[in-house]
Amino acid sequence: MKELGLALLMLVAACRPDPGDSDYENQGQYSRPDAGGGPSSDVLPGPFPFQEGQRRLGVGFYEGGRSEDIAIDNTTTHVYLYENTVTLEPSTDRVEGRSSDLVVHAGKTWLGFGIHWDQARNLDGWKTLHVSFKSEDPGFSSVKVGMNDASKSVQLDATKYGYKNDGEWHHLAIPLADFAANNGVKLNAINAPFVLIAGQGPAADKLLMDNLYFTAD
Structure with a gap:
């Protein structure tokens, strides 16, 4: 846990000059609820539907077909909401499955949350992180997608991978090699496979997130 706390502190420091003291031990956790029944619950296949024989890894924010899955169990795998900067809510405005996740800004000088694993996992066999925003x-004009190992955190500018703050869905495909470049994270020992960071924004500013998975190509 001390190593994860250090990684979070490094992550925060890299994105905002002085966000205040980190309280990683007491971060809120998030469990994604089912969107339920009704006409809006019809399952969408996503912009790039899963095909049998493909390798696709879900890590907790994906409802589509996959070959492998690391579910959020709040025991060894967690979603941490950093320092009360954000809340997450389900939304039926989505591109796959029954629901997306509505990321709501708390109006602070920065925003962040991430998927964290108690034990490091090997992502060396996976090549691309996919996510839709x-x-x-x-408050979401600047968005960064991050990944942590035990000692380093790397955040990449989402606009370089197709994100635009224009009210439309954008489907990003981020090579994992970009997180590892220039002495970056160790892909064979990842503690946080997905982190989202945004800058200062008004309270209640929103971003929709969906379609998060990894592929081997």
Whole structure:
């Protein structure tokens, strides 16, 4: 846990000059609820539907077909909401499955949350992180997607991979090699496979997130 706390502190420091003291031990956790029944619960296949024979890894925010899965169990795998900067809610405005996740800004100087694993896992066999975003609110004009190992955190500018703050869905495909480049994270010992960071914004600014998975190509 001390190593994870250090990784979080490094992550925060890299994105905001002085966000205040980290309280990683007491971070809130998030459990994604089922969107339930009704006409809006029809399952969408996603912009790139899973095909049998493909390798696809879900890590807790994906409802589509996959060959492997690391579910959020709040025992060894967690979603941490950093320092009360964000809340997550289900939304039926989605691109796959029954629901997406609505990321709601708390109005602080930065925003962050991430998927964390108690034990490091090997992602060396996976090549691309896929995720879809939608927002037009100023608090999400700058979005970074991060990944942590035990000692390092690397955040990549989402606009370099197709994200636009224009109110439309954008489907990002981020090579894992970009997280490992220039002495970056160790892909064979990852503690946080997905972290989202945004800058300062008004309270209640929103971003929709969906379609998060890894592929081997």
